[in-house]
Amino acid sequence: MTVEPPERPTTAEPPAGGVAVTCHRLIHIYPTGTGDVVALSGVDLHISPGEMLALVGPSGSGKSTLVAILGGLLQPSAGRVHVGDHELSRLSSKGLAALRGATVGTVLQGAERNLLPYVSLSRNVWLAQRPAARIAGRRLDPPEAILELVGLGGHGARRVGDLTPGQRQRAALAQGLAAGPGLLLVDEPTSQLDASGRDEVLAAMATVNAQRGTTVVVVTHDGEVGARLGRAVTIRDGRVGAEGRDGRDFAVVAGDGTIQLPPETFAAFPAGTLFEVDHADQAVTLRAVASPSSSGDEAASGEIRRTG
Numbered sequence: 346m347t348v349e350p351p352e353r354p355t356t357a358e359p360p361a362g363g364v365a366v367t368c369h370r371l372i373h374i375y376p377t378g379t380g381d382v383v384a385l386s387g388v389d390l391h392i393s394p395g396e397m398l399a400l401v402g403p404s405g406s407g408k409s410t411l412v413a414i415l416g417g418l419l420q421p422s423a424g425r426v427h428v429g430d431h432e433l434s435r436l437s438s439k440g441l442a443a444l445r446g447a448t449v450g451t452v453l454q455g456a457e458r459n460l461l462p463y464v465s466l467s468r469n470v471w472l473a474q475r476p477a478a479r480i481a482g483r484r485l486d487p488p489e490a491i492l493e494l495v496g497l498g499g500h501g502a503r504r505v506g507d508l509t510p511g512q513r514q515r516a517a518l519a520q521g522l523a524a525g526p527g528l529l530l531v532d533e534p535t536s537q538l539d540a541s542g543r544d545e546v547l548a549a550m551a552t553v554n555a556q557r558g559t560t561v562v563v564v565t566h567d568g569e570v571g572a573r574l575g576r577a578v579t580i581r582d583g584r585v586g587a588e589g590r591d592g593r594d595f596a597v598v599a600g601d602g603t604i605q606l607p608p609e610t611f612a613a614f615p616a617g618t619l620f621e622v623d624h625a626d627q628a629v630t631l632r633a634v635a636s637p638s639s640s641g642d643e644a645a646s647g648e649i650r651r652t653g
């Protein structure tokens with residue numbers, strides 16, 4: 346089949362740089378036949394424009410649900426979420442479609458799910474640009490320039506079946522970037538790649554971020570990816586449980602004043618443990634005075650000290 350050179354969408358507005366993301370007490374509940382499932386139970390999170398961040402955490406902790414909300418695929422049950430100037434819980438289904446078409450690019454897990462196998466890479470990118478051209482009236486880069494950005498310059502005529510796994514994942518990134526989004530959401534981009542494929546994908550995302558200022562959020566189980574992106578937010582039980590920045594691990598105070606204990610500490614001080622709390626200067630000291638099973642005046646075994 347001959348593939349025609351893609352026609353370039355034309356517009357007035359240049360693509361925006363990265364957008365900020367803010368979640369405030371974000372809650373999501375899935376109603377099911379056997380009862381409600383609380384997937385997010387109060388996420389407080391701020392991501393600055395142009396930041397790169399990993400969402401990590403155990404299976405079922407709520408990462409995909411959070412990303413689906415940020416991508417305009419789900420509306421939250423409660424709380425607020427801003428992506429750039431948009432408050433997502435207030436958007437109509439048309440508004441959410443516009444957000445998906447022009448402001449947020451989502452790359453699903455499994456590169457092939459993002460790409461049509463029977464057309465070229467250029468055509469794939471061009472097709473993904475159509476909604477943005479229509480909705481935002483924005484000037485878009487030619488597909489070749491977007492492929493170039495992810496290290497696939499000169500590969501526009503190829504099809505997904507001809508690519509290596511690393512190239513395929515970068516083609517999926519190009520698809521997500523087609524409309525020049527301010528926020529790129531990427532689900533498990535390295536899970537099927539070897540170390541060199543992973544390096545290629547991380548380098549491509551870094552290039553996008555450096556050249557376009559795009560805010561990039563990556564869901565990953567790969568600790569190395571979290572470390573390389575510089576900021577890794579751990580989602581635990583539907584909320585922000587911890588955060589790693591530049592090799593250091595931090596507990597995070599949520600909007601309601603709670604802090605999650607790290608799992609190993611939680612095991613030693615289970616739910617219901619009573620603590621005395623002392624606060625002085627930049628330090629908070631928690632001294633366990635009773636375990637859940639004790640009467641209250643029996644001292645438990647430890648002290649936790651946090652300094653800021």
Ligand SMILES: Nc1ncnc2c1ncn2[C@@H]1O[C@H](COP(=O)(O)OP(=O)(O)OP(=O)(O)O)[C@@H](O)[C@H]1O
Nearest residue numbers: 375377382383384403404405406407408409410411
């Ligand atoms: N469509 C749905 N209907 C009902 N419950 C759901 C639905 N999607 C997710 N859940 C539940 O919501 C919770 C959070 O799931 P989610 O997929 O967001 O977690 P995750 O951290 O992305 O997990 P994984 O790493 O395995 O992809 C889990 O208890 C899950 O079973």
